[in-house]
Amino acid sequence: MNPTSYLVLATILFTLGSGGVLLRRNALVAFMSVELMLNAANLAFVAFARMHGALDGQIVAFFVMIIAAAEVVIGLAIIVMIFRTRRSASVDDASLLKL
């Protein structure tokens, strides 16, 4: 199969993810969209690794996964705390941190 198709799929997934982050108010959905973006990037890395016949892209993909796992731990904790205190998971409601 042509590796370029993987890149196209990665682009589509990234666009979907970024659209979700920008457009959805629910924090959980936005969070899942972020995961989608990360995995789109991972896909692109792996595809590039395959195209160039080098392992670098695959190694970076592992790093991204580890960071994503760590981010999930912290991000979900934050979302849970926001939901507990504000009884809502809307990101627009949590707009108090401004001057």
Place this chain on the structure above:
Amino acid sequence: MNTTLLTQSVAAQTETHQAVREASGLFSGTWLLIALPLLGAALLLLGGRRLDRTGHLVGCATVIASFVVAAVLFVAMLGEGSGERAFLIPLWEWFNAGGYEVEISLLLDQLSMAFVLLITGVGSLIHVYSIGYMEHDERRRRFFGYLNLFVAAMLLLVLASDFLVLFIGWEGVGLASYLLIGFWQHKPSAAVAAKKAFVVNRVGDMGMVLAVASMLVVFGSSSYAVVFAGTENAPVGWLNAIGLFLLLAACGKSAQFPLQSWLLDAMEGPTPVSALIHAATMVTAGVYLIVRSAAIFDLAPEARTAVVVVGAVTLLMGAIIGCAKDDIKKALAGSTMSQIGYMMLAAGLGPAGYAFAIFHLITHGFFKANLFLGAGSVMHGMNDEVDMRRFGALRAAMPVTFATFAIGYLAIIGIPPFAGFFSKDQIIEAAFAEGLVVGLCALLGAGITAFYMTRVMLMTFLGSKRWAEEAHPHESPRVMTWPLIALGALSVVGGAGLLYLGGGIVDWLEPVTGEEHHDLPVPLAVLMTSTLITVLAGAAVAWLLYGRRPVPEVAPRGNPLTVAARRDLYGDAVNEGLFMRPGQYLTRSLVYAESRGVDGTIVGAAKAVGGLSTRWRRWQTGFVRSYALTMLAGAGLVVIAMLLVRLP
């Protein structure tokens, strides 16, 4: 190291006058002279209230003990040969850095001996007098502590054998005078006067610092031995510069023109302090400095001329100021300025005048202390009144004060056989030998002296009663009158005694200062007679103006000269106009430049940052999604930029 210093000094002194020997036996105890009053000062100032009741006795005892030591040393010195009376007493090395070596050691020779006797002798009498004068002052212990400190500093000044060590005493005297002039610090005028004395003295001290620095440059040392030995080979330009710096220093301490302004204000201090400053210490330091530096001035003709000019100007200025003052202490202060002017004039005449300067300094010490303590006694009996227009007819109420004051008066105007006649006459003769103008200045000064002193005498003790209503003049207690009597006796016999007894002071000082006989342009008898006639004329004019007709209680407006003299011949106005105002303008413009320029830049930058940030903070909406959009746009821009760069 002592031996090298000693051989140097031996080399120095044999060339000029006399050898300096390392002290042994009695003379190695010279340090006691300074240590005793210093110990007294330390005890009194650190001892606290426990010494409140006995403090004045401790203060007197240390100074009197110092006088006894001085007398013993004097007798021992008389036992030595005429050219072998200089002793070096090494104490310890002060510092040794960068090739400069300064040793704390004392030099006791004929000149310092004369000063030591004057300082401790007159100082002791003033201490005893102060017991009575300050009896009701609750800070009497502290007063005596300061007096002791004053005496100790002055003794260090005259006993030092190095200009840097002299400078310690010099500053010590300045400090002590500040503390004493401002002793009644609760009076704003006293605090201001003390500050003024301190500041004006700092100007003179700059001269001293410059002189010492120049000596270190030219001679590589500031010790008397090295400096005086090196003058022969030093460039005349440097010697003149050092001489002028020393003159500036002397002007500050001795209240000579143009640094005279502090002396008249210094009358704010208690009267014994004025006596101490004017008779035994402080103002004599300048004359001492000039005479001690004879080796420099002998080879620096311009600096010597400057000394003569300063002396002559101050002599007339002080006398004119003294004529117009109604405050008895200020009239006497003007007279001190004038008399110190005589001494400076004599010191500027070189070897012909040094001995006479010291001679007049000592007799002046006697009769000026006498006059000041007499004035203090009058004030003591008149509820601290100082305005002579409120005195008059005090002769009957204060017979002892009157008698001693009259002796001091006759001594200062120079009526034979009182002390001032001998010393002043010598100076006038030497001045005439130097030049006609200088001589006439000195002669005129003698006439004016007679005028203002007669005025003081007439207004205070004779004439009609002009007392304040609550005044009940009474004679002072014995503890005050005995010092007056002692000083009165010295004012009578001091002049003739010092001039003729055992060869006289001129022979005594000759090994230190050198001697030079001058040829008078006119016969001595003519000069003496004309001096006496001038003096009598001055006194007669004063009698016509103040003795024959009643003295008004409110001062009349007076002629322009009187008005000027009342305001110290505009000395303060000149200082204000020349230094204070421009100084204030300078500081004000600097403050303006600082607040507008430097501050403006800093504050402006801070304001710009603040203004920008208030605008930029609106971008912080708090909406996470708008941040995400911004990030996305930014990332897009980065990508586009990278593509643009890589495309070609």
